[in-house]
Amino acid sequence: MQDTVDRAAEPEFEDEEEPSFSDPEDFADDIDDEELLEDILREKPLEADGIDSVVVVDNVPQVGPERLEKLKNVIHKIFSKFGKITNEFYPEVDGMTKGYIFLEYAAPNQALEAVKNADGYKLDKQHTFRVNVFTDFDKYMSISDEWEPPEKQPFKDFGNMRHWIEDPDCRDQYSVIYESGERTAIFSNDPKEPILVEERARWTETYVRWSPKGTYLATFHQRGIALWGGEKFKQIQRFSHQGVSLIDFSPCERYVVTFSPLMDTKEDPQAIIIWDILTGQKKRGFHCESSAHWPIFKWSQDGKFFARMTQDTLSIYETPSMGLLDKKSLKISGIKDFSWSPGDNIIAFWVPEDKDIPARVTLMQFPSRQEIRVRNLFNVVDCKLHWQRQGDYLCVKVDRTPKGTQGVVTNFEIFRMREKQVPVDVVEMKESIIAFAWEPNGSKFAVLHGESPRINASFYHVKNNGKIELIKMFDKQQANSIFWSPQGQFMVLAGLRSMNGALAFVDTSDCTMMNIAEHYMASDVEWDPTGRYVVTSVSWWSHKVDNAYWLWTFQGRLLQKNNKDRFCQLLWRPRPPTLLSQEQIKMIKKDLKKYSKIFEQKDRLSQSKASKELVDKRRLMMEEYRQYRDKAMQTYNQQRELRLQLRGGVDTDELDSNVEDWEEETIEFFINEEIIPFGDLE
Numbered sequence: 001m002q003d004t005v006d007r008a009a010e011p012e013f014e015d016e017e018e019p020s021f022s023d024p025e026d027f028a029d030d031i032d033d034e035e036l037l038e039d040i041l042r043e044k045p046l047e048a049d050g051i052d053s054v055v056v057v058d059n060v061p062q063v064g065p066e067r068l069e070k071l072k073n074v075i076h077k078i079f080s081k082f083g084k085i086t087n088e089f090y091p092e093v094d095g096m097t098k099g100y101i102f103l104e105y106a107a108p109n110q111a112l113e114a115v116k117n118a119d120g121y122k123l124d125k126q127h128t129f130r131v132n133v134f135t136d137f138d139k140y141m142s143i144s145d146e147w148e149p150p151e152k153q154p155f156k157d158f159g160n161m162r163h164w165i166e167d168p169d170c171r172d173q174y175s176v177i178y179e180s181g182e183r184t185a186i187f188s189n190d191p192k193e194p195i196l197v198e199e200r201a202r203w204t205e206t207y208v209r210w211s212p213k214g215t216y217l218a219t220f221h222q223r224g225i226a227l228w229g230g231e232k233f234k235q236i237q238r239f240s241h242q243g244v245s246l247i248d249f250s251p252c253e254r255y256v257v258t259f260s261p262l263m264d265t266k267e268d269p270q271a272i273i274i275w276d277i278l279t280g281q282k283k284r285g286f287h288c289e290s291s292a293h294w295p296i297f298k299w300s301q302d303g304k305f306f307a308r309m310t311q312d313t314l315s316i317y318e319t320p321s322m323g324l325l326d327k328k329s330l331k332i333s334g335i336k337d338f339s340w341s342p343g344d345n346i347i348a349f350w351v352p353e354d355k356d357i358p359a360r361v362t363l364m365q366f367p368s369r370q371e372i373r374v375r376n377l378f379n380v381v382d383c384k385l386h387w388q389r390q391g392d393y394l395c396v397k398v399d400r401t402p403k404g405t406q407g408v409v410t411n412f413e414i415f416r417m418r419e420k421q422v423p424v425d426v427v428e429m430k431e432s433i434i435a436f437a438w439e440p441n442g443s444k445f446a447v448l449h450g451e452s453p454r455i456n457a458s459f460y461h462v463k464n465n466g467k468i469e470l471i472k473m474f475d476k477q478q479a480n481s482i483f484w485s486p487q488g489q490f491m492v493l494a495g496l497r498s499m500n501g502a503l504a505f506v507d508t509s510d511c512t513m514m515n516i517a518e519h520y521m522a523s524d525v526e527w528d529p530t531g532r533y534v535v536t537s538v539s540w541w542s543h544k545v546d547n548a549y550w551l552w553t554f555q556g557r558l559l560q561k562n563n564k565d566r567f568c569q570l571l572w573r574p575r576p577p578t579l580l581s582q583e584q585i586k587m588i589k590k591d592l593k594k595y596s597k598i599f600e601q602k603d604r605l606s607q608s609k610a611s612k613e614l615v616d617k618r619r620l621m622m623e624e625y626r627q628y629r630d631k632a633m634q635t636y637n638q639q640r641e642l643r644l645q646l647r648g649g650v651d652t653d654e655l656d657s658n659v660e661d662w663e664e665e666t667i668e669f670f671i672n673e674e675i676i677p678f679g680d681l682e
Helices: 002-009 065-082 108-118 136-141 582-590 592-638 640-646
Strands: 054-058 085-089 100-105 130-133 173-178 183-188 195-201 208-210 217-221 224-229 234-240 246-249 255-259 272-276 282-286 305-310 313-318 337-340 346-351 359-365 370-377 380-387 393-400 409-416 424-429 433-438 444-451 454-462 468-474 481-484 490-495 502-507 512-518 524-527 533-538 548-553 558-563 569-572
Touching: 054 065, 054 108, 065 085, 065 100, 065 108, 100 108, 108 130, 130 136, 173 208, 208 569, 217 246, 224 255, 305 337, 313 346, 337 380, 346 380, 346 393, 359 380, 370 393, 370 409, 380 433, 393 433, 433 481, 444 481, 481 524, 490 524, 524 569, 533 569, 582 592, 592 640
Parallel strands: none
Antiparallel strands: 054 100, 054 130, 085 100, 173 183, 173 569, 183 195, 208 217, 217 224, 224 234, 246 255, 255 272, 272 282, 305 313, 337 346, 346 359, 359 370, 380 393, 393 409, 409 424, 433 444, 444 454, 454 468, 481 490, 490 502, 502 512, 524 533, 533 548, 548 558
């Protein structure tokens, strides 16, 4: 039986000729190679691949055979920085080079990098390189001689980008992130209660950042950065940078710098990208090993230059080309830190001691690279650079270990930037330094020094006669941070986090303590741009309970306690610099009494207006309640017949309905038993 089944399973053509599977002669194959071999064709080399990797370098010195090898070594040293050179060709005529050469790189992107960085490179006084990709020649040859006007782009109206400054009551705005980042809101500040301007769910995935002049609000997303602005906070621009985690603006708000740890490759640097805010175009990418000291790039006060420090090197770039200034970096052996002046294009940097060479602080002007002041320092452990906000003074905090003594002594080296030859004054502190801060618009500075619980707050004044005077010292302060008002004179000494939020409000004009208060576990202190208000807050990011922000006057009077569920961050919206001159500001201060009467009258009107608004609000709420009650009663009466049907004709709406079915029942409760003894009755 099994044999029969096996025979039935055998193919019928076993003894016959095998059929032909060939296509007939007139068969048309409609399947192309791309459909069959897509993965293989994807790796097929293109015809222009080799040419794309070739650069042409013009203005190369014309030399004979005796100097050719030296020239090749110099050229190779310069151009091998941008990638691996696989081929070099030096055309010759009559034994002399022709003045141009061809270099082939391993990859096209390396050739583009060579064009970007080496074009305009000055070899010597007579020779400045001009570098082009070989394929550019075909592109330039095919350009039409007739000029065609560019296509007109539609105008996008984003509204008034500085509308908040026109507020008649001069209210400043601030952003608030709460519900652990789920909600972001923009408020206008008011002494009575904040006024909601805009609120959105999941507006950002991490945090927000205002641009330096307050024009843009930046939000973070997995795919990149979005900028918002105008009256309704419309999206102005977006920048695609996968995994972006950090951002920085240029002071002029023309450029934005983004950092992502996910995107960097050796061939195409994308860890740090500089973008043009107006066009949304990528200006340049940079490599970055670590973002521990963000921002990596520090900007000059006018946004014309930005600088970066690497090992033994300080690189200064210029805008809008984004190329190295003068095509070369500064070689500074051992450079530890640098900082731009907020008022001039001057960089301060310091270098530690090296054997017999003392440590030094150098002030260098750009773009001339002229050293305007060098200060030698001895027995240095560490230095910190602190600029006054207008660039009038530079304080270098120098930690030293003097010979023959134990412990660290701190000197404050004060550079007077506006005086000839930049004289330096020294203030010596023998106690450990907790915090230092310059007055933003003035010549005073504050220092917290000592050890807890004996922490002292000292206030100094830099005088015009070349002396630095100690104005006042408060002892036994609970403070670890100094926060000056943006307008100067007033400050908050705060004991954040570990010091339980102790607050001291100080007027430095006569060094009086205006108020002492506390915001338990406060993690942040933020002054508004005008210096009228200050906010203390407990962020959910640092402390999981009591999350709120409190609004104070500059004198330390508490105005509001705003509790927000899982409150995370509050940032005041910056204001652009005033258009008033110093003379106009002085005149306003002189006539302040005249203006104060107007402001007092306005305050009284606002209070009566607030009372009227409160009454109107309550009346509106009462009217809404009455309307709701009437509507509910109407529905109740309409459903009366239905209730009677459901309850078997028994009317339960009236308390006395169906009295005949009631039964009276008396219930007694034992409350208490008290025994009172009586004396013998006579």
